[in-house]
Amino acid sequence: MKRSDLVADTAITLLAERGMRGLTHRAVDEAADLPPGSTSNLARTRAALLELTLSRLTELELRALSGAYGSDAYELAHLPKLMAQALHIQLMDRRRTLARYELALEATRRPELRTIYDQAGRRFRDPAVAMLAAMGSADPVAHARNLVAFGEGLMFDAIAGAGSVPTLEELEDALSDLLTGMLRPGGQRTSGSTSRS
Numbered sequence: 001m002k003r004s005d006l007v008a009d010t011a012i013t014l015l016a017e018r019g020m021r022g023l024t025h026r027a028v029d030e031a032a033d034l035p036p037g038s039t040s041n042l043a044r045t046r047a048a049l050l051e052l053t054l055s056r057l058t059e060l061e062l063r064a065l066s067g068a069y070g071s072d073a074y075e076l077a078h079l080p081k082l083m084a085q086a087l088h089i090q091l092m093d094r095r096r097t098l099a100r101y102e103l104a105l106e107a108t109r110r111p112e113l114r115t116i117y118d119q120a121g122r123r124f125r126d127p128a129v130a131m132l133a134a135m136g137s138a139d140p141v142a143h144a145r146n147l148v149a150f151g152e153g154l155m156f157d158a159i160a161g162a163g164s165v166p167t168l169e170e171l172e173d174a175l176s177d178l179l180t181g182m183l184r185p186g187g188q189r190t191s192g193s194t195s196r197s
């Protein structure tokens with residue numbers, strides 16, 4: 001494993017276990033069993049350490065979603081299962097999701113991190129837009145936003161809210177209902193339509 005990945009992975013774990021205040025260069029060195037100063041040599045400032053951590057987190061989460069966003073997923077019959085598997089992976093490694101919540105909150109206070117966080121978010125939304133467009137969505141941008149929001153809300157409820165962790169089958173059923181509604185034949189909205197005669 002590259003040292004940068006070791007440092008970032010350790011930082012992810014520290015964020016999940018101790019929160020933002022518990023993430024320091026020294027804490028990463030100690031938890032990763034690295035010589036003192038190793039983390040600061042790699043990421044000189046706190047901002048650099050947060051950016052390194054967010055970059056690694058994005059890489060890991062995109063890897064989990066790679067099956068769902070692949071070209072073979074452009075079938076409504078298969079997509080809910082693939083997306084359910086990706087969400088299930090996220091839910092089973094709750095440390096990554098908790099770390100992302102910590103970084104998301106920190107990004108509201110650090111403009112430089114906000115920029116990177118938003119760029120990372122587009123790496124999830126843009127493929128979803130392309131995928132839904134290819135599947136015939138009448139409004140792929142809105143539908144992608146809703147699909148991502150659905151996944152985010154479900155994870156928050158299961159990990160930080162009052163809900164329980166859904167089973168793989170429950171995730172697949174929920175995603176099937178959502179996607180079927182978005183991609184109904186003709187792609188027409190039935191309620192709340194903004195079209196005017």
